[in-house]
Amino acid sequence: MVKPSTLYEKIWDAHVIERRPDGTCLIYIDRHLVHEVTSPQAFEGLRLAGRKVRRPDLTLAVPDHNLPTTPRRDATGHRIPIADPESAQQLAALERNAPEFGVRLFGDTDPQQGIVHVVGPEQGFTLPGATLVCGDSHTSSHGALGALAFGIGTSEVEHVLATQTLLLKQSKTMEVRIDGELGFGVTPKDVALAICARIGTAGGTGYVMEYRGSVFRDMSIEGRLTVANMSIEAGARSGLFAPDEKTFAYLKGRPMAPTGAAWDAAIAWWKTLKTDEGAVFDKVVVIDAADIVPNVTWGTSPEDVVAVTGVVPDPESFADASKRAAAQKSLDYMGLTPGQRMQDVPVEHIFIGSCTNSRIEDLRAAAALLKGRHIASGIKQAMVVPGSGLVKLQAEAEGLDRVFKEAGFEWREPGCSACLGMNPDKVPAGERCASTSNRNFMGRQGPGSRTHLVSPVMAAAAAVTGRLTDVRELLDKKVGAVA
Amino acid sequence: MEKLTEVEGRAYPFGMKNVDTDIVIPAHWLKTISRAGLGKGAFEVLRKEPGNVFDDPEYAGSPILIAGDNFGCGSSREHAAWALADLGIKVVIAPSFSDIFSGNAFKNGILTVVLPQDAIDRLMEVAKSDPIHIDLEHQTVTTRFQDRFQFEIDPFRKHCLLGGLDEIGLTLGNKGEIDRFEDKLAVEKPWLVPTVA
Ligand code: SF4
Numbered sequence: 001m002v003k004p005s006t007l008y009e010k011i012w013d014a015h016v017i018e019r020r021p022d023g024t025c026l027i028y029i030d031r032h033l034v035h036e037v038t039s040p041q042a043f044e045g046l047r048l049a050g051r052k053v054r055r056p057d058l059t060l061a062v063p064d065h066n067l068p069t070t071p072r073r074d075a076t077g078h079r080i081p082i083a084d085p086e087s088a089q090q091l092a093a094l095e096r097n098a099p100e101f102g103v104r105l106f107g108d109t110d111p112q113q114g115i116v117h118v119v120g121p122e123q124g125f126t127l128p129g130a131t132l133v134c135g136d137s138h139t140s141s142h143g144a145l146g147a148l149a150f151g152i153g154t155s156e157v158e159h160v161l162a163t164q165t166l167l168l169k170q171s172k173t174m175e176v177r178i179d180g181e182l183g184f185g186v187t188p189k190d191v192a193l194a195i196c197a198r199i200g201t202a203g204g205t206g207y208v209m210e211y212r213g214s215v216f217r218d219m220s221i222e223g224r225l226t227v228a229n230m231s232i233e234a235g236a237r238s239g240l241f242a243p244d245e246k247t248f249a250y251l252k253g254r255p256m257a258p259t260g261a262a263w264d265a266a267i268a269w270w271k272t273l274k275t276d277e278g279a280v281f282d283k284v285v286v287i288d289a290a291d292i293v294p295n296v297t298w299g300t301s302p303e304d305v306v307a308v309t310g311v312v313p314d315p316e317s318f319a320d321a322s323k324r325a326a327a328q329k330s331l332d333y334m335g336l337t338p339g340q341r342m343q344d345v346p347v348e349h350i351f352i353g354s355c356t357n358s359r360i361e362d363l364r365a366a367a368a369l370l371k372g373r374h375i376a377s378g379i380k381q382a383m384v385v386p387g388s389g390l391v392k393l394q395a396e397a398e399g400l401d402r403v404f405k406e407a408g409f410e411w412r413e414p415g416c417s418a419c420l421g422m423n424p425d426k427v428p429a430g431e432r433c434a435s436t437s438n439r440n441f442m443g444r445q446g447p448g449s450r451t452h453l454v455s456p457v458m459a460a461a462a463a464v465t466g467r468l469t470d471v472r473e474l475l476d477k478k479v480g481a482v483a
Numbered sequence: 484m485e486k487l488t489e490v491e492g493r494a495y496p497f498g499m500k501n502v503d504t505d506i507v508i509p510a511h512w513l514k515t516i517s518r519a520g521l522g523k524g525a526f527e528v529l530r531k532e533p534g535n536v537f538d539d540p541e542y543a544g545s546p547i548l549i550a551g552d553n554f555g556c557g558s559s560r561e562h563a564a565w566a567l568a569d570l571g572i573k574v575v576i577a578p579s580f581s582d583i584f585s586g587n588a589f590k591n592g593i594l595t596v597v598l599p600q601d602a603i604d605r606l607m608e609v610a611k612s613d614p615i616h617i618d619l620e621h622q623t624v625t626t627r628f629q630d631r632f633q634f635e636i637d638p639f640r641k642h643c644l645l646g647g648l649d650e651i652g653l654t655l656g657n658k659g660e661i662d663r664f665e666d667k668l669a670v671e672k673p674w675l676v677p678t679v680a
Contacts, residue, residue, distance in 0.1 A: 044517055163661065
């Protein structure tokens with residue numbers, strides 16, 4: 001009998017070109033997403049060595065990190081140049097490199113442009129069972145569709161461009177199992193934060209996670225994208241969901257997905273992509289769905305999670321000395337005091353966006369809560385940044401943009417935006433943001449910025465009250481407003 | 484990649500411990516689009532101090548850097564190796580290195596040599612007046628004063644540096660296997676090529 005294997009092992013085995021004596025494998029890469037920040041030196045390396053891109057047809061370039069989210073064309077349809085010279089230079093480099101090497105590019109004014117990790121699934125570029133890489137750590141997102149997807153560095157980007165392969169050692173496997181039903185107001189983002197809280201930001205280091213159990217089975221593809229996105233925050237380079245009927249329904253008809261007989265052949269293989277009965281994971285983490293509540297972060301690491309109904313922890317309550325010191329440092333940075341109720345923490349900024357939470361379901365959920373409501377007077381800036389041009393168009397077709405604007409939100413062009421302080425969207429020093437992004441590191445949203453990670457509905461709730469807020473209180477009064 | 488067999492030249496007697504990659508190249512340089520030119524940003528903060536070794540004409544253009552313990556710790560930015568390469572550094576000698584940095588250095592054709600602290604102290608002395616000689620084939624660091632220090636190196640890295648082989652070049656040596664794998668893919672999973680809409 002063939003030894004039962006996990007989903008990860010099946011995908012891995014299907015991509016081994018050569019196994020070396022020390023265990024290193026030459027792995028074939030099926031999909032490569034390229035953005036403007038980590039690719040210029042890779043293309044430069046190819047040029048200097050006189051090399052070509054081996055498979056431009058398996059490569060897709062999309063700028064996202066540096067783009068301002070203000071309008072990109074003026075009233076007469078002319079492109080508005082990027083003010084920051086370095087950002088402009090990175091964008092220009094991608095616009096030069098992609099055609100030079102025959103790589104398809106979605107430019108900054110194309111409706112298909114967006115955050116790479118939103119664009120890949122949306123276009124059907126991401127496929128189950130494929131190996132997918134990108135010079136960005138949140139490439140783990142694509143695991144939601146059953147792709148073995150992980151972030152790589154610039155020299156690896158160059159390696160993949162030139163050879164369509166990577167030299168890798170196999171990872172260990174971790175099962176993250178959550179059974180049961182999620183409570184009222186609890187979203188996939190809360191699940192992701194709960195996992196970070198449980199295993200810590202180093203808990204998944206060296207592992208590829210597989211998300212299993214009824215909660216993940218019942219979750220929409222977009223919810224799975226949110227969870228897989230934050231695998232890296234729990235230390236794992238990749239997180240996988242076994243492809244199922246939902247996956248196939250999501251992909252069918254997407255622009256780059258297979259069609260006709262090719263589709264049928266693809267499905268036949270995709271259906272085999274599941275962990276066998278009796279396969280053994282190196283590590284198993286079990287969480288009960290009933291224990292997951294609407295969450296918020298209090299500190300400067302994604303594992304610093306507390307229930308929104310909870311209080312700021314006392315650094316003295318941590319067992320080891322280094323954790324105590326880190327917690328104290330976080331609290332000083334965040335301007336919080338132990339014992340303070342999270343719901344008493346005022347916020348001045350709201351950011352709904354990033355590759356974690358900028359898809360149509362995220363926007364629908366936030367808009368449903370905001371309909372007929374307005375942001376509180378203490379909010380200095382509230383932004384919605386759709387994950388892609390197509391998400392933006394869809395939202396506008398549904399009238400969500402009007403709901404957001406009437407509520408006092410700014411409706412922006414797609415990009416990474418305030419997820420990281422690289423483009424003009426920043427949170428000023430000392431100010432506080434309820435953010436749907438994935439990292440609350442010191443200075444992540446701009447020097448001195450203070451970030452509280454939350455779900456889209458929790459960000460909307462905070463916008464309405466001007467402080468971190470248990471979304472269930474607002475939902476109770478409008479039962480049925482948010483599915 | 485250029486072959487690295489023997490390096491003879493003056494060395495920067497730097498010696499600082501726990502130099503993180505932010506000291507080697509500050510974060511604001513990460514917005515560049517080229518590996519070239521980063522030498523200007525190398526050790527930028529330290530170079531604001533008058534009398535620093537990097538701007539001392541005595542050492543201008545030295546191919547060797549002598550550093551302290553734990554060189555290259557901190558962020559994994561490959562820019563640190565690019566900056567050193569752009570500065571003209573071919574060899575860094577230190578009592579220890581961060582793993583990520585020595586990996587990045589190697590990928591960019593820079594040899595990292597680990598020697599015990601007393602050897603480093605001696606080389607720091609010599610570097611102030613005389614050149615240092617590194618022979619990768621024989622794994623030695625020597626001076627004209629009869630100093631002779633033997634160092635260890637991973638045989639694979641040695642092979643690559645001596646031959647001027649970069650990782651991509653090595654993988655391209657597997658072109659036959661990659662071609663065959665792709666041929667098989669085209670037959671078994673023809674749907675893998677994205678539909679061009
Ligand atoms: S949205 Fe944020 S996390 Fe996602 S790719 Fe952009 S910068 Fe990275």
